[in-house]
Every structure is written in C-alpha cells, then in structure tokens.
Amino acid sequence: MPKDSGIGASSKRREDIRFLTGTGKYTDDINIHGQLYVHFLRADVAHAKLNGVDTAEAAAMPGVVRIFTGADFEAVGSIPCGWQITDRHGQPMQEPRHPVLAHGKIRHVGEPVAAVVAETRAQARDAAEAIVLDYDELPAVVDMKAAVAEGATKVHDELTSNLCYDWGFVEENKAATDAAFEAAAHVTTLELVNNRLVANPMEPRVAVGEYDRADDMHTLHTTSQNPHVIRLLMGAFVLGIPEHKLRVVAPDVGGGFGTKIFHYQEEAFCTFAAKALNRPVKWTSTRSEAFMSDAHGRDHVSKIQLALDADNNFTAIRTETYANMGAYLSTFAPSVPTWLHGTLMAGNYKTPLVYVNVKAVFTNTVPVDAYRGAGRPEATYQLERVIDMAARELGVDPVALRRQNYITQFPYATPVAVEYDTGDYNATMDKLTEIADFAGFDARRKESEARGKLRGLGVNSYIEACGIAPSNLVGQLGARAGLYDAATVRVNATGSISVMVGAHSHGQGHETSFPQVISEMIGIPEDQIDIVHGDTSKIPFGMGTYGSRSLAVCGSAMVRAAEKVINKAKKIAAHLLEASEGDIELKDGTFSVAGTDKSVAWGDVTLAAYVPHNYPLTDIEPGLEETAFYDPANFTYPAGAYACEVELDPETGHVKIERFSAADDFGNVINPMIVSGQVHGGIAQGIGQALLENCAYDADGQLISASYMDYAMPRADDLPFYSVDHSCQTPCTHNPLGVKGCGEAGAIGSPPSVVNAVIDAIQSGGMNVAHIDMPLTPSRVWAAMHAARTDAA
Amino acid sequence: MKLTMKVNGREVTGEVEGRTLLVDFLRSDLRLTGTHVGCDTSQCGACTVHVNGELVKSCTMFAAEADGAEIATIEGAAAEDGTLSAIQQAFQDHHGLQCGYCTPGMVMTAASLLKENPKPTEHEVRQYLEGNICRCTGYHNIVKAIMAASGQEMPAMAAE
Structure with missing residues (x-):
C-alpha cells in the first residue's frame, strides 16, 4: 500500500498553495523603495567594430539618471568561465575576455552595449532609442566549420583563431579505436545536427541590485539556480566584493532548465550600478531579450x-x-x-x-x-x-x-x-x-x-x-570549483525543524520532498519541517541545483546533518532516561531504551537542548543544530x-x-x-x-x-x-x-x-x-x- | 489619465500613461503580482485574467481600455477564508504545476473553459490551452487536473 508520508509517499506539494493563489514571490515581484530601472541597449548586428556610443541626447531625456557604456567597466573584471579544458596537445583552451558591456567590438546580436538607468522603465526604454552607435560592421562568423577554416574572420582579435579547443578523449584509445574500425565486419556512419535550443523558462531573468552605504553591504536579488555560485563568481572575479559584503537572494524562480545557472552581465551591472548611484537598480528581461541574452x-x-x-x-x-x-x-x-x-x-x-x-x-x-x-x-x-x-x-x-x-x-x-x-x-x-x-x-x-x-x-x-560531482575528480578535469553541497538542520526548542539547504528549488518541489526524508528519519510529521533555500545570508553554503544533483548531493548533506542531530539528541535522551547512549532507539519521534518501557518524546529532548536544566553540560553543548558538507564519491x-x-x-x-x-x-x-x-x-x-x-x-x-x-x-x-x-x-x-x-x-x-x-x-x-x-x-x-x-x- | 475599475470585487482607481498595459497596471500599481509576464508577443498566457467575464491576456490590452471594467485575477480565485477553488485544488491534487509561473494563467484559462464547457474531452482541454505555455509539466498533469476538476473519469493513459 502506498505510504501517506515520509520516503516513498506522493505527498502533495506545500509550495503549490502560494503559486495557486498568486502569492508566490518571484524576483520581479520585488520592488524596493526608490528603485531605478535599467534598460539595456543591445546590439542589432552580429559583428562590428564599435567606434563610439553617443549618449548626449539620451542623457538629457526625462527621468534619465545615468547612462553607462563599456568604458565605465574597463576597471571591472571579465565575466568568468568556471571550467578550463585542456586540449589534445596539453594546451589550455583559448579564453577571451567577456565584458559587462561591449567595448571596442560587438560580438553577437543582443550583446549589451549601453545601459540606461532612469526613474521609470518606460523612460529608460525611450532614452535608449536616442542613443547613437557608431560602428563598422564586420563579416559575421556563423557556420562552425567555416569559423575554423583557414583565413576565417576572428570573433576575438586577441586569440589565434576561432578554435576554443580541440579535445580528444581518451587520446590513448585513438590508435586502438582506429584499428578496431579497420578490423570491423560492419561500420555504420551517421552525420547529424543536434539543433540549437533556447531553454525558455517561463519566467524571464530579473536582477535587482541594492547597496547599503551604512555598512557597505551589497544585495543582489536574482533569478538564479545557485545564489552562492553567483556570489562567488560575481564577487570574486567581476566586481571584487568580498563574500561577507555581498548577499545574493534567489527567491521563487520560475523555471531554470540550466539557463539560470550562469552568471550574467545584467547581474553584475545592477549590483555595480546600485552602488554607483546609491539607489536600487532593477532589470526585468523581456522575452525578446531573453532569446538573445539567455545562454x-x-x-x-x-x-x-x-x-x-x-x-x-x-x-x-x-x-x-x-x-x-x-x-x-x-x-x-x-x-x-x-x-x-x-x-x-x-x-x-x-x-x-x-x-x-x-x-x-x-x-x-x-x-x-x-x-x-x-x-x-x-x-x-x-x-x-x-x-x-x-x-x-x-x-x-x-x-x-x-x-x-x-x-x-x-x-x-x-x-x-x-x-x-x-x-x-x-x-x-x-x-x-x-x-x-x-x-x-x-x-x-x-x-x-x-x-x-x-x-x-x-x-x-x-x-x-x-x-x-566528486570535487577531486572534477578538479582534475578543469573545474574551477568544488561540486559538493551543504545543509544545516536547525532543530527548534519545541521540536520543529528548519533545514537550510544549498540546493535551490525552482519547480522541483524540494520544499515538500526534502522534509519527507527528515520526517522518515526522525518520525515527526512533515509539516513540522521547513526548507530554507535561495539566500546566501540564510544558508550555510551550496553549489545549487543543476545536473539532477539536488537530492543526490544536497539531500545527502541533509541526511548527514540530520544524523549528527540524531546522534546528539540520543546523548541527551540517554541522560534524561538515565540509560546508556548505545541503548537509545529513535522511532516515530520517540526515544526509548531498548528492551524497556522507558521513553522520552522528541519534543522533550529538543526542549532540554534549549532549556538545559537537566542536561549533560559537561559532555555536550546546549542547542541542537548541525551542518554537513557532502562531497559525492x-x-x-x-x-x-x-x-x-x-x-x-x-x-x-x-x-x-x-x-x-x-x-x-x-x-x-x-x-x-x-x-x-x-x-x-x-x-x-x-x-x-x-x-x-x-x-x-x-x-x-x-x-x-x-x-x-x-x-x-x-x-x-x-x-x-x-x-x-x-x-x-x-x-x-x-x-x-x-x-x-x-x-x-x-x-x-x-x-x-x-x-x-x-x-x-x-x-x-x-x-x-x-x-x-x-x-x-x-x-x-x-x-x-x-x-x-x-x-x- | 485617471481610471476606475473593479478588481476581484473591489473598486480601485489609478492614474496611468496611455501606453500602460493592463498587466502592468495590475502588477505595478495594484501590486497584484500573481498575474505574470512571460513574453512580449501575447503568446504565453501567463498574464491571463478575466475582463467582464471574458478570458483576456492582460498584455494585449491597455489599462485605459479596462476603465470601468470588472477584472478577475488569480488573487480572487480562492474563497475569502483561503479555501482553494475546485480548479486550484485539482491542480495541487494532480501536481499540475511545478515552478508556478504559468499557473495563474492556467487556472484562469481553466476556469473559463469549464464555464463554457463543463465536461470537456481531453482533446478540447488541449485545444483550449493552446494560448498558455508551460515549460515544466509537459501539460500531462495540467490536462489531468482540469479533467478532474470537471468531475470526469481519467483516461487510462493519464493514470500515471
């Protein structure tokens, strides 16, 4: 018979209530007092030498606060790439600079060239139409085989060619593989195209940057699958903001499918401009922009x-x-x-x-x-x-x-x-x-x-x-990050639980499924357990949600943290029951001494942890909260x-x-x-x-x-x-x-x-x-x- | 310009530019952020509301055009005490939503469908949803939820 709670149950999703009643909180639903709006003027040609951006007329238009161009970001870092491939010959891939706003050259239709910040969205858009771009169009490189042919126009002048890398895997198998083809009884050959797609989560990307001068604190609200990754990439590599001065919040996110993993220029822009203008700056992508700017x-x-x-x-x-x-x-x-x-x-x-x-x-x-x-x-x-x-x-x-x-x-x-x-x-x-x-x-x-x-x-x-993924393995393969995850299980005094997880839920239903696991482990009802995610100021750390990793990696961290909690709670229970810790069993939310009728309820043990009047204070600390990092094998x-x-x-x-x-x-x-x-x-x-x-x-x-x-x-x-x-x-x-x-x-x-x-x-x-x-x-x-x-x- | 309308039974007034879309008035001026914007070509249906009982994509209409109209949005779909409507409840029961972004539009569209056609076939449900895009569910559980809300037996293929 199907279970009605815990692991294996088709528990109904608790997050549905807010989504069904229009009370979800997506990034575009966030409006901060005094906020400005940015509109990006995007390139309408694929490849051009950019001689200048004339903003004089636009800057004088109603409501315009400031117009930024590529020159404003010369001292700012490049949008970083998180993975370095080594090619067949042992050489690192070619890695071009990726500016926040195009500077000197335009390299694809949709690339942001200028950013107009104004009092209203409409004013920003109106002013962008008055910006004049001076550019000389260059031949566009579109077909991949033509791009790597001799004499092809280069997308990046500073690179030797349009070839990022030529990778062979496993290079040592090549000769033996070729020999096997020579010896084959039958060879089937197929040439095919895996068509270019656009992920198209129904919620377009949004970024809202905030800056608090009083404590030099930056906050970015963004449509991200991995707020800690954005904090790391943007803080360390682009804007030079240390982690403790940068908070990244990804609230309800309307689908991701991969395209909201990545760090984008618009996030860096809004964070940067909020400080430069000392006012919140908001960007909401249109669908048309999404098609030409989402990866x-x-x-x-x-x-x-x-x-x-x-x-x-x-x-x-x-x-x-x-x-x-x-x-x-x-x-x-x-x-x-x-x-x-x-x-x-x-x-x-x-x-x-x-x-x-x-x-x-x-x-x-x-x-x-x-x-x-x-x-x-x-x-x-x-x-x-x-x-x-x-x-x-x-x-x-x-x-x-x-x-x-x-x-x-x-x-x-x-x-x-x-x-x-x-x-x-x-x-x-x-x-x-x-x-x-x-x-x-x-x-x-x-x-x-x-x-x-x-x-x-x-x-x-x-x-x-x-x-x-296993961090030591992916490190050898060129990843510039570890791919573990983390969770904190915080048990409150009366026994309810908040679990802070590094995974981010944007449709996957973690708020429902993760508590099912904790409920199964401890034996308390699912509704006594809440999941907190999507805010770097609330969760310990996390590499986020992608690659079908949330439960396998972050869920494992959560289990490890819960095991630590249970082990500590058993020590407390042993003290309360005057029994040996090894004899304590936890089932259905009750600790009992094996082979006896002595027991103490989960809530009594958690209360003892926070009101430690009768408590083994010489052996363990008060409180009941544990964190675990899990790196998969x-x-x-x-x-x-x-x-x-x-x-x-x-x-x-x-x-x-x-x-x-x-x-x-x-x-x-x-x-x-x-x-x-x-x-x-x-x-x-x-x-x-x-x-x-x-x-x-x-x-x-x-x-x-x-x-x-x-x-x-x-x-x-x-x-x-x-x-x-x-x-x-x-x-x-x-x-x-x-x-x-x-x-x-x-x-x-x-x-x-x-x-x-x-x-x-x-x-x-x-x-x-x-x-x-x-x-x-x-x-x-x-x-x-x-x-x-x-x-x- | 000034305008007055009744939204979810409550009279509201506002002042807008001529170019302000109804959806922007709902979201920005009235802070009814349950109605979403998913495209700019009136294709996705995330902004679907009812205007004088008719199903309307609120990005296709200027706020000024709705002066004097009665508007229903997702915020008015549940009862005062929070009890979900039969359609909302069926969406939860049958896992008819994932990220939730298209959901308000889907619920408003389903309400119109069942008002016009209380016992639609699977084919009729799918046809009616033509103007609402969902990227998460593959529509399986949305169709199932709407059929269930209409009180009909599930086709065998929808059992899972």
Whole structure:
C-alpha cells in the first residue's frame, strides 16, 4: 500500500498553495523603495567594430539618471568561465575576455552595449532609442566549420583563431579505436545536427541590485539556480566584493532548465550600478531579450561511427563533434561538450573502445551552455540513432541489438573514464515492452495504414551521469570549483525543524520532498519541517541545483546533518532516561531504551537542548543544530528505456505523437508524484527538440527565431499523455539515500526515440530515408520523403 | 489619465500613461503580482485574467481600455477564508504545476473553459490551452487536473 508520508509517499506539494493563489514571490515581484530601472541597449548586428556610443541626447531625456557604456567597466573584471579544458596537445583552451558591456567590438546580436538607468522603465526604454552607435560592421562568423577554416574572420582579435579547443578523449584509445574500425565486419556512419535550443523558462531573468552605504553591504536579488555560485563568481572575479559584503537572494524562480545557472552581465551591472548611484537598480528581461541574452543550448554538428563484429557485437565507437560556444565562454560552457558528453559516449553498452573528438568553436552568436541534460542528450542522441541505423542496415531488431550489447555486470568501468556503480538495462527494457505495448503495435500500424497514414515505433536506451560531482575528480578535469553541497538542520526548542539547504528549488518541489526524508528519519510529521533555500545570508553554503544533483548531493548533506542531530539528541535522551547512549532507539519521534518501557518524546529532548536544566553540560553543548558538507564519491547513473509511437501523414509530413512511454531507473524514489512530473516535463522538452524547436541564425548572424511567434514551443495540443514508470530501482551504492536523480532523464531519453519512430514510419511506407535532422517539421519530413520517392522513381 | 475599475470585487482607481498595459497596471500599481509576464508577443498566457467575464491576456490590452471594467485575477480565485477553488485544488491534487509561473494563467484559462464547457474531452482541454505555455509539466498533469476538476473519469493513459 502506498505510504501517506515520509520516503516513498506522493505527498502533495506545500509550495503549490502560494503559486495557486498568486502569492508566490518571484524576483520581479520585488520592488524596493526608490528603485531605478535599467534598460539595456543591445546590439542589432552580429559583428562590428564599435567606434563610439553617443549618449548626449539620451542623457538629457526625462527621468534619465545615468547612462553607462563599456568604458565605465574597463576597471571591472571579465565575466568568468568556471571550467578550463585542456586540449589534445596539453594546451589550455583559448579564453577571451567577456565584458559587462561591449567595448571596442560587438560580438553577437543582443550583446549589451549601453545601459540606461532612469526613474521609470518606460523612460529608460525611450532614452535608449536616442542613443547613437557608431560602428563598422564586420563579416559575421556563423557556420562552425567555416569559423575554423583557414583565413576565417576572428570573433576575438586577441586569440589565434576561432578554435576554443580541440579535445580528444581518451587520446590513448585513438590508435586502438582506429584499428578496431579497420578490423570491423560492419561500420555504420551517421552525420547529424543536434539543433540549437533556447531553454525558455517561463519566467524571464530579473536582477535587482541594492547597496547599503551604512555598512557597505551589497544585495543582489536574482533569478538564479545557485545564489552562492553567483556570489562567488560575481564577487570574486567581476566586481571584487568580498563574500561577507555581498548577499545574493534567489527567491521563487520560475523555471531554470540550466539557463539560470550562469552568471550574467545584467547581474553584475545592477549590483555595480546600485552602488554607483546609491539607489536600487532593477532589470526585468523581456522575452525578446531573453532569446538573445539567455545562454542557448546544444548546437553540435557530429559524425558518429559504430563498428560491429560479425556477430553484431559493438567493437568500437568514434565521434567527431563541432560544438558551438557562441561569442563568449558562458560559466560552464567548455565542460558540456567534453566531460558531460564524452564520458557518456559508451552509453548502456559494453563497447570496449571509444574515441571522442570535440572541436569547440567561437561564433558571432549568443553563448551556448548547459540546457537540461547538457552534453548527455547530445551523446545519447548520436549513439541511439547510430545503433538504430546499424540495426536497419543489418536487418536485425533494434531492441535485440541493444540487449545483446547491454552492460550487465556492475560495477562497470567504461573506456571513457567513468564507473557505473549499478543498473539493470534489461529490466527497464522489459518494463518498457510492457507499458508501451509493443505487442499491440502491429495492429495499431494496420489500423493507421487503413486510414492512409504511416505508423512508426522508435525505441532507445539512455544513461546519464548525475549528482555532479566528486570535487577531486572534477578538479582534475578543469573545474574551477568544488561540486559538493551543504545543509544545516536547525532543530527548534519545541521540536520543529528548519533545514537550510544549498540546493535551490525552482519547480522541483524540494520544499515538500526534502522534509519527507527528515520526517522518515526522525518520525515527526512533515509539516513540522521547513526548507530554507535561495539566500546566501540564510544558508550555510551550496553549489545549487543543476545536473539532477539536488537530492543526490544536497539531500545527502541533509541526511548527514540530520544524523549528527540524531546522534546528539540520543546523548541527551540517554541522560534524561538515565540509560546508556548505545541503548537509545529513535522511532516515530520517540526515544526509548531498548528492551524497556522507558521513553522520552522528541519534543522533550529538543526542549532540554534549549532549556538545559537537566542536561549533560559537561559532555555536550546546549542547542541542537548541525551542518554537513557532502562531497559525492562518484556520479550517479540513472538509466532507462524510452519508446515513441508516431503517426505520420505521408501527404503533408506532419508527425503526431500517439504514445510515449518511459521506463526509468532512478534508484530509490522519495516522492513518486514529483518524479513522474519531472519525467513528463523532460519528455515534453525532448519532443519539442525533436519536432518543433529550433534556434535559427541567418548567414549574417541575425537571430531569426527571437519570439514565440518564431520559436515553436510545445503546447498542450502537440503532446499526448505519457506513460511513465520508475519501478525498476537499482539504488545508487554510494550515497546515503540510494538516489540517482530524475530531473534531466526525460530530455535526454526522448529525442532519439522520436526520430527513430519517424524513420520507422517512413521506411514502413517503402521510402528509403535513413536520417532527418531535428526538428522534424512537416516540411523537412515531407522533403525527405519526396526525395526518396523521386530517387525511387 | 485617471481610471476606475473593479478588481476581484473591489473598486480601485489609478492614474496611468496611455501606453500602460493592463498587466502592468495590475502588477505595478495594484501590486497584484500573481498575474505574470512571460513574453512580449501575447503568446504565453501567463498574464491571463478575466475582463467582464471574458478570458483576456492582460498584455494585449491597455489599462485605459479596462476603465470601468470588472477584472478577475488569480488573487480572487480562492474563497475569502483561503479555501482553494475546485480548479486550484485539482491542480495541487494532480501536481499540475511545478515552478508556478504559468499557473495563474492556467487556472484562469481553466476556469473559463469549464464555464463554457463543463465536461470537456481531453482533446478540447488541449485545444483550449493552446494560448498558455508551460515549460515544466509537459501539460500531462495540467490536462489531468482540469479533467478532474470537471468531475470526469481519467483516461487510462493519464493514470500515471
């Protein structure tokens, strides 16, 4: 029977009440007395030499307080990059300066060039229109392969080329991998594009800077997934403000999906300007600005090759990828196509040799960084598409080919430097076979065909690395930060608990699920426990929420802190019960002496800790509050199997998703309702990538998909109900909760099965189409079918 | 210019520029920040309110145009004592929201749908939500919540 509280219960979300009644507090809901508004004048060309910014007329307009340009930030630091990649030849990546406001050169459409601060938002916007930019346009660098060709225009004059790095992984495997291809019985080669996307959390970014002259204190309210990371990056590297003089607050945040991890210029600007003007300064992004200033995602062009022996065993994988960095290096950008991508290229398979080459390229486009899945969707898409293609070329069942090559023994050290601790890929495929009703597919296909439609079934496996990450390992790989997390469990005198956590909740429901864990450990009701997050002045420290790490890393810190609390409380209970500490048991909120009927309630012990009249003061301190930092021993490895069933109109190329099924292994699950919701959302984003979404630039570097009129977001009538299951559970072996993380799985696991399904449908109609690049819009699908029909005729 | 309107049953007055949008008047002047802004092309639906009983994206209308109108926003959806409406309660029961940003617009839209069509099919719900974008839920639990609020049995595929 399902539990009604604690670990494993689908507890209803407490945060819903404020969101459902319009009383959530998002950053744009914050208004501080005397605040000014900033409007950024953004570049409308992709690449230009910036000769001057004439602000004279604008500065005289009503309400204008001050106009800032790049010259005002010459003494200010560069927006920093948090990860340094070392290339194939042992050299560090090329790392350009990233100014707060463009100075001397414009490098992408949307780059902030001037900032108008005025009494009202409308006045700031009006004045920005009167600023005159003097610039000489330069040829735009847009196509990645052209960007690294001999003689290409450089995005950054001070760098040797547009190549950020040329990375090989594992370089020592290259010769053996090449030899395996020479010896292969069959080689399948696939060239594909992983389309550029925009994360599009529904809340645009907002920043409000405040400065208190009396105590030299800066406060930044911002839409961030990781306020402590922003404090560190902005304070230490950009503005030179020590941590104790800088408070960063991320209140309710309306979705992130990666794009609110990064430190952005607008945050630094508002913090800087608040001090310069001694008044609060507020910036609220419009959606149009978001499209040209939020870090984009994906944008890889890849060639993958799979070698098989005569028995269809995978013997080697070789890839070459061009990864777009955009015009500057965003916070985690260099790690995405490398350590978050190359290390997952073995997938769920026991391929003995893997070699991954990645060329990261600067272009005159918005910076590209982590978006839900970050590198892992790109790896999964290549691998699961090439396996499907190989199965078709060899005339074997794609599911059977996968099962034949699955890793079945754990722990398993892959040839790309990671060790999977646990998993059962056949179990998730068995579950998928059941929930996706593979057995009924033929009948459904016949029914579609009777109506003149084509029907396809696409399947894939996926694995991801979550719970980012062991600090010593990522330090060796170039991370400029540790990736542990922290929590403080503060027990109040009457027994209620506040837990200060470094993870940030922006839709994930931590305020509900984290108390479920504490409730389970102590045996008090969930409503006696509150979670505090998102404010550097209230929580001990934290690296934030991304990479499906909140529960696996911060949740583990919380468990460790709670264990310390319980251990201390047992000492107090032992004193109160005049028993030995080793005999004290805690169950259902009551401490008892094993084998006796002596007991004391949780609340009596906590009260004793704060009113220590009868208390072992010589042995322990009063109070009941503990902090723990947790650094994971390994990544976690959620995995699963996904299936998509489509119906395709051969006349128009329109694809309709008829069924979508997901069987995931997330290890132990705290709140199944929330986990299913996370998978649903990820699947919708994956289907969006596969069928609808595309961030497009023209040859001049103009962003031509900068609104919801042009960028096709998935809507309710584009999507079906999903069938999701997470009953296959192989608990993580190295964290205290046995959890793996579930936030990104849906977005990682879904694009290949959608494309595999469409290819299956087309081929079932007798047309020889091997691949179509995402998004599979009706025009692209129709064009591919038309070309195949023409070829055949 | 001066204007007067009734918002959630309460008469309010204000002074705005001609270009002030209704959503900005609600958020900035009345401090009713439950109505959100998610785009600038009237596509996302986060700012959806009711104007004289009609479903309106409050970014598509000037505040001045609403002079004399009756406006309902998310802040007026629950009862005085805080009891959630049937739609609000169904959203919580069925996990129909995650980050909460699109939620006020979704609830206002669902209220209009169920007023016009008390027993919509799944297809009708999805069609009606065409003007409201959610990036978190994949719509599964939103559709489920609205169907549940209408008192209908769930389709088998929505069971999970």
